Amino acid sequence: MMRVGRSRSRSDELRQGPSRDESARDSRMPEGDALHRAARRLQVLVGERVEVEAVHPRARAKGVAERLDGRVLESVEAQGKNLLLCFEGGYVLRSHLRMNGSWRIVPAAAETPGLPWLVLRGREWNAVLRGGSVLELTDRATRRLGPDILAEPPDFAAMLARLRAADQRRELGEALLDQRLVAGIGTVWRAESLWEARISPWLTLAATTEAELEAVVEAAARLMRLSLDGRRHDRRVYRRAGRPCPRCGATIRSGGQGDDNRFAYWCPGCQRGEEGAGK
Numbered sequence: 001m002m003r004v005g006r007s008r009s010r011s012d013e014l015r016q017g018p019s020r021d022e023s024a025r026d027s028r029m030p031e032g033d034a035l036h037r038a039a040r041r042l043q044v045l046v047g048e049r050v051e052v053e054a055v056h057p058r059a060r061a062k063g064v065a066e067r068l069d070g071r072v073l074e075s076v077e078a079q080g081k082n083l084l085l086c087f088e089g090g091y092v093l094r095s096h097l098r099m100n101g102s103w104r105i106v107p108a109a110a111e112t113p114g115l116p117w118l119v120l121r122g123r124e125w126n127a128v129l130r131g132g133s134v135l136e137l138t139d140r141a142t143r144r145l146g147p148d149i150l151a152e153p154p155d156f157a158a159m160l161a162r163l164r165a166a167d168q169r170r171e172l173g174e175a176l177l178d179q180r181l182v183a184g185i186g187t188v189w190r191a192e193s194l195w196e197a198r199i200s201p202w203l204t205l206a207a208t209t210e211a212e213l214e215a216v217v218e219a220a221a222r223l224m225r226l227s228l229d230g231r232r233h234d235r236r237v238y239r240r241a242g243r244p245c246p247r248c249g250a251t252i253r254s255g256g257q258g259d260d261n262r263f264a265y266w267c268p269g270c271q272r273g274e275e276g277a278g279k
């Protein structure tokens with residue numbers, strides 16, 4: 001889906017932060033047609049749940065991948081000299097290609113050498129962004145979002161209050177991905193923070209103690225902040241199903257959780273509360 005010539009106000013609404021004068025830079029940008037061609041290429045991934053990885057350190061520092069990982073790519077459109085990638089949950093990634101940026105589609109099995117800014121991995125195809133020096137994440141549903149896990153400082157009390165106001169029969173892992181309760185946690189940091197806090201994603205909110213709830217949101221904030229600062233984190237459980245837990249040696253498991261079946265990873269040996277697993 002490509003929409004051209006949308007109103008200026010719409011464009012401003014999608015932009016976050018102080019407005020900047022981009023006219024000077026625009027003179028050496030790819031033209032709109034190049035953007036539309038890129039949007040057309042990216043259509044192969046629309047409708048798919050994608051894994052999102054930022055490889056280039058400057059892209060990692062933006063914290064975009066953490067927020068988008070595991071979400072469905074709902075649409076890609078060219079708007080002026082921007083590409084707008086809309087993701088499930090109301091997130092919009094604005095990619096401005098500037099001089100040397102490019103989005104390429106490669107078979108999922110192909111290697112992605114070097115330091116791409118962003119890789120979106122689908123079932124059959126990967127989209128690879130190189131040299132995209134403008135990358136911004138906005139969301140259309142800010143007012144409905146819970147407290148941001150990457151706020152400085154994060155409002156843990158407000159997060160706990162929202163988690164407690166939710167239906168307590170819900171599973172913790174599923175609730176952590178509900179952006180209305182806590183904003184910003186995706187499948188990677190859900191898995192890693194639950195492991196840090198030693199609780200299973202299958203524990204219901206009712207069965208989760210106050211200390212455990214606090215531990216898991218604090219772990220998520222800490223790990224995501226480190227990632228945002230460019231610190232490398234060796235994943236303990238995420239995408240490590242069938243391998244030994246680095247803490248207790250038990251075999252890490254995985255399974256779809258929640259209505260949208262996004263994959264959870266956990267260690268049955270050292271994360272409390274496996275009730276409901278294996279659905």
Ligand SMILES: [Zn+2]
Pocket residue numbers: 245246247248249250267268269270271
């Ligand atoms: Zn373990």
